[in-house]
Amino acid sequence: MPEFIGEHILTLIIFIPLFGALALLAVPGERHEFIRRASFAVTLVPLVLSVFIFMNFDRGASGFVSGEGLQFVEKYSWIEQFSMNYFVGIDGLSVSMVMLCALICPVCILASWNIDKGVKGYFFLFLLLETGMMGVFCALDFFLFFIFWEVMLLPMYFLIGIWGGPRKEYAAIKFFLYTLVGSVMMLLVIIYFYLTLHTFDMTELVASGSSLNYRMLCWWALFIAFAIKIPLFPFHTWLPDAHVEAPTAVSVVLAAILLKMGTYGILRINYTMLPDITLQMATAMAVFGMIxxxxxxxxxxxxxxxxxxxxxxxxxxxxxxxxxxxxxxxxxxxxxxxxxxxxxxxxxxxxxxxxxxxxxxxxxxxxxxxxxxxxxxxxxxxxxxxxxxxxxxxxxxxxxxxxxxxxxxxxxxxxxxxxxxxxxxxxxxxxxxxxxxxxxxxxxxxxxxxxxxxxxxxxxxxxxxxxxxxxxxxxHPVLNLMQSALGFINGIILKGGI
Amino acid sequence: MQSPEVLNNVESLRYLMPEIFLSVSIIALLLLSFFRREGSSDIRFFYLSAICVITVAIFLELFTYAGGQAVTIFYGMLRQDAFSHLFKLICLAATFLFLVFAFTSRETTGRSLRSMEYILLIMANTLGMLFLVSSANLLMLYLSLELLSFTSYILTGFVERDDKATEAAVKYLLYGGIASGVMAYGLSLLYGITGSLDYFVIYNYLSSNAVSQSLLYVSVIFVLAGFGYKIAAFPFHLWCPDVYEGSPTPFTAFLSVGPKAAGIAMAFRFFYGILLSHEGGEVLDISGGIEWPILIAIMSAFTMTIGNLAALQQVNMKRLLAYSSIAHAGYMLMALASHTRFGINAAFFYLVVYLVMNLGAFLIVIIVYDEYHTDTIDGYDGLAWRGRQGAFLASMFTVYLFSLTGIPPFAGFIGKFYLLLSVFKQGSSLYWLAVVAIVNTVISLYYYARIVKLMFFSSGRKGIPHPAGGAGRYFQYAVLTCLTLATVILGIYWAPLDNFGKIAAGFID
Known part of the structure; x- marks a missing residue:
């Protein structure tokens, strides 16, 4: 049993909330207290597993290859025709995000205790959301990443729209539309990468983009997709609306985890796949930051x-x-x-x-x-x-x-x-x-x-x-986790390749 | 396209089992209906027997499909290959689901649609689709298109003393008459240019002889009119919203999928079979630079944009779904415009997915109409909060709507991914079309999400009773659940369907 957990730890972290959510559907909707407790228990599982990851994470390893920088890797063939894989793993960049996510989710469940409208639906969607978030941080296949990225949207839309404040409908659709604009741009880039480089595997896509045409266009499409999520200045207007209308726990998830996906995405994808353009655009990014x-x-x-x-x-x-x-x-x-x-x-x-x-x-x-x-x-x-x-x-x-x-x-x-x-x-x-x-x-x-x-x-x-x-x-404990992975990413940028 | 084995009439018969069976059944049921008494138990019998006939036809189709090789039968009139078998299965599935919907819907069984002829006409309509999909001859193409169209006109106006239905039928007939007339002219021009009605001969003639560019161009445009009308593409889409609104809902559902699948299949056969050479696996345009793919790409861009923009303002659910189906026809045209081998795969994939999700959405409309007697969008206000059944219906509808938008993890997303991939595969000349499609996806989210918003975000108007009928709906709910599961599963693991698509794409070899 411990071996099984050790080998499939990321899969468990990602999908236990999903199974919890599906199991919740079978519970009669009136048993509010039971539903709350059960969902709290479900979110505790990834937390415990993330502590296990924290203990066993090899802090010295760097690189972006399974077994070196990437740890707890699982890779199974998913759709052979497109060489898509179910490929998850974490390195120093994502491990802190996974831990953050595992920590915030139970806290949010506690903060949602006073929800009493559509309790079952609320916790079902919340657990679904956790699956999506964990998936984004663990996915190493670009297509898988995209699926999780989008899967997260739907629960968020409903959580804001059903349990939100007076202007919830406006806030929910605004959030949805903004993010969808970003993600369809990302989708075009994913398809373009696939057709020119014939892979969705992020480890293979690293620094292999130098042969592409339209690199600048791809970089900006990806950057805007992530910038909407961060949100950077001209794309930020959805955020105050969404936050004001969302219930407390949803605001917490939105601010604590969803915003991080933007910067995580830039580091994981823009930085490693198009390093030369990233270097050219450095000043622009700094100015965005300043603004x-x-x-x-x-x-x-x-x-x-x-x-x-x-x-x-x-x-x-x-x-x-x-x-x-x-x-x-x-x-x-x-x-x-x-x-x-x-x-x-x-x-x-x-x-x-x-x-x-x-x-x-x-x-x-x-x-x-x-x-x-x-x-x-x-x-x-x-x-x-x-x-x-x-x-x-x-x-x-x-x-x-x-x-x-x-x-x-x-x-x-x-x-x-x-x-x-x-x-x-x-x-x-x-x-x-x-x-x-x-x-x-x-x-x-x-x-x-x-x-x-x-x-x-x-x-x-x-x-x-x-x-x-x-x-x-x-x-030290947290900084130590990320140091070598970030050194590796920085190396890609500065050297323009691995 | 290699010269296939050409069979004579007698040898051909065994490759035509589903069509023969269907024709015989239609005649048999027609004879039976003479002895029919007035009463509702009879109509149940006829619906059930029609469902059985279609089921048997599906099995026969599978059987002939498993039979193997591509053959050209009746001296080159029809071509039975993997492509036609697979598209015929889509058409048969649409008919099957239509009959199931109509059988369980109070709208059809309760109104004047209880007559036997309705069922027979649907089966004749199906027969038209089956022939259309496998036509390999211009004459056969035209005849089967007319069989399909004429039965559709009658079916649309079948409801007696209903102004909307009559208006819809007349509009349908007028548009259809003009479109098919124009198409016939285009076909005759093509015959004039090449001297043959047979696809294979035309293909050979075009690939070895220089022909008049302008004449070929005109004939292609005219043919496009006929086929654009069948799938409701711009600028031949104007009949569509009225017909969808005026027809009984199950038939609307059928119209949005069945004839569309047949139309797409016919277009692929025509354009890929005549105007593209595929030597050594590479697809090349042999029309001599008349740029028909660009023409279709423009048609596609306009179709999806107009469909989506018009859908934004609809207040009637059936009209909204009509415009949405126009938009989806536009998406599917992307595959045709791409003129790549992968385009066939993408179109097949999208059609299967579209069948599942669109029919699912229509089944919801049918059930809601039965329960609340409304098909305006406002009627869906607060549906999710009307008891357990309301919540179930609203959740299922949400899955279909988001799948139609193209959001993972639903199958609609994978379908759209395929279409975009096919366009990208063509290379940079069609990148703009992918961008148009993407912009359209965002527009379409707005009106699909509006329905979701109404169902979930408002707690509903007062005084609307919870649905009364519990018993008797279980069958419909089971169908809904199956369609939803298919929508989700095909969105997560679609490799088997991809294999079928690949096989279908083999027809150009």
Whole structure:
């Protein structure tokens, strides 16, 4: 049995949520409590398995070949006529994302406990979503990657559209249309790659794109497909809408994991398959990153709705990832991927925090709160921690990743980095100002009765809070995971080949 | 295309078992119907016997298919090869499902459609499709097309004293009459150029002699009119929405798949058989540069764009699906425009997938019409929240709609992938068509998702009762489940179907 698990661990991680979802269909819809507990149990399985992966991951291995950089590889023939394979495996780039995903999903299930409309459907879709997300991070066959990428769309569409807020229909279709535009562009590139290089295998596609025509076009098609997901500045407008309307847990997944797929995709596909164009476009990417940092932060400052503020802060933080990626230095790349991981944890906390206050006050107007610290002391403590982490306070995890990004980027782009660094100040401004407006000052009478966090909420926030502190002090375990893989990717870019 | 073995009339008969069986059954059932009493038990008997006949025909078809080699029968009139067998199976499957739908739908069994002639006409219609698919002679092509068309006109207007149906039938007849007239003219021009009606002789003549470019071009355009009308392609699509809306829903479902499959098959036979040479596995245009693939590509681009744009504004579900089927005809034309060997594979694959998902979608429309007596899109408001059956119907419909959009993991996506692949295989001259198709996919998401949104996102208007009928629907639900499973399974593992497509593509060798 342990051998079986060891050999098929990624398949299990990907498909156990799917089987859980299908099994859920057989449960009578009225048994809400059972459905919630069962889905929580199902999401715990990938978490446990990801701990197993964390223990057994070979941190020194680099490269993009099964057995070397790629670990826990499984490869079976799927459609022979097109030489498509069921090919999954993880390297240093994806392992942190898989772990993030495995961690966030149970947290989200906890945060969805108060869903009581269409409970069965909700958890069914949620588990389906987990399958899609895990699949994207593990797939090493371009076609398989695309299938998972799209499979994720449908549950997300329904989760926003059915359980969302007042403008849910608009938000859901906007999210769907934006992402579909990106993915059909990706599909064209996939087909083009297949017809010229005769393979969908990502390990074979690495750096083999130099013989292609239309490389610039392919690069931009892929880049825009991923940029929509990140989202980069001109393609970002779906994000605030989706976040504001989505229920708490869905916002968490969206911000913590789905956004990462954009940057993951660029690193995995644009960087390795079209390295020469990536190098040419480096400055453009850095500028995109800079715009995101400043624009996102300024927008966040102007928000009255707490959830929208967090949404824009996500845009700003993803800008750091972009900036770090564009630097092609070891510090920058490590910082970028570490920032992806950190942002996943911090933004999850922030959205959970928004959910807690929304459940009690039934609105999210920042200005109408005040003095909540005296009514909800524990809640105040967690919120302070999360916002401090978001603004990059030394000793908390995102400080390390942001500093790494800035150090890396400064070596290449002095001006852009200097401008981007002002984003740190704006971020600090809106974070502190928000905390002040919500927690300090005079407590409004009508909020004096608000209860502090309950056990379930504490349980969902506590692991994330611990990670924020631990990784802030000792980031080594996570940084160590990705170092060699990122060095390899950087090598491809700088040398223009393997 | 190698010169196939040409068989005389007597030898030919054994290769024509399904068609013969169908004809004999039609006559037998016609005779039986003279002794029919007024009563609903009779009609059940006739529906069941028709279903049996089609089932037997499917088995006979499989049997002759397994029989092996490609043969040309009746002195070159018909060609029975893997291509025609496979497309005939699609047509027979469409008829089979139509009969099942009509049998279980209250709309057909409850209205004046209980008459025997309706069933007989459908079977005659099927016979027309079978001949059309295997025609290898211009005359045979024209005759079978007319058999198919005339029965369709009558079937469309079959509902007595129904204004919409009558209007639809007249429109269908007028458009059809003009289109087939134009086509006949095109065929006669082709005969004038080459001196033969036989595909193989025409092919040989064109590949070895220089012919008048303009004449050939005109005849190709005229032939396109007839075939574009059959599959409802721009600019011959105008009859389609009215006919779809006016016909009884099961027949609409049938129209959207059966004749379309036959039309596509006929077009492949005609264009691939006459205008393309395939020596040594390489497909070359022998028309001498009349650019007919570009013509079809333009037709394809317009068809899908107009279909999708018009579908955006529809309020009636049947009209919406009509425009959606126009758009899908446009997608399928991509395969023809690609004039690659893979194009045949892609068209076959797409048709099978389209059969499954489109008929599934129509079955939902049929059931919803039976339960709620509405076929407007608003009638689907909050369907998902009307009890367990509503939720089931809405979920199934969602699968079909997203499959029609072309979103993984549903079969529609793989079908679209095949079509794009066929266009890409042709090379950079048709890349623009792939981009048009992609843009259309995004447009189509908007109206398909609108239905999903209505079904799921609004909790529904007050006062709509839960569906009453539980018993008696189980059969329809079972069919729905099967079609959904097929949609999902073909989206995940489609290798077997691909093999059949490859075999079908062998007809050009």
């Amino acid at each position: 995101n940092i400043i624009y996102g932060a300024l927008c966040a400052m102007a928000q009255r709705d707490l959830k929208k503020l967090v949404a824009y802060s996500s845009i700003s933080h993803m800008g750091y990832v972009m900036l770090g990626m564009a630097s092609f230095t070891a510090e920058g790349l490590n910082g970028a991927v570490f920032q992806m991981f950190n942002h996943g944890i911090i933004t999850a906390m922030l959205f959970l925090i928004v959910g807690v206050i929304y459940d009690r006050a039934h609105h999210r107007e920042i200005d109408s709160f005040g003095g909540l610290a005296s009514a909800m002391p524990n809640y105040a403590a967690v919120t302070f921690l999360a916002f401090f982490a978001a603004l990059g306070l030394p000793g908390l995890n995102s400080f390390i990743s942001e500093v790494l990004v800035l150090i890396g980027a400064f070596q290449k782009y002095r001006l852009i980095t200097a401008v981007s660094a002002t984003g740190v100040i704006i971020t600090a401004a809106y974070c502190l100002w928000t905390l002040q407006r919500i927690f300090l000052g005079k407590l409004d009478e009508k909020y004096s009765m608000l209860s502090d966090m309950n056990t379930r909420e504490t349980l969902s926030l506590l692991p994330l809070a611990l990670l924020v502190v631990i990784l802030g002090v000792y980031p």
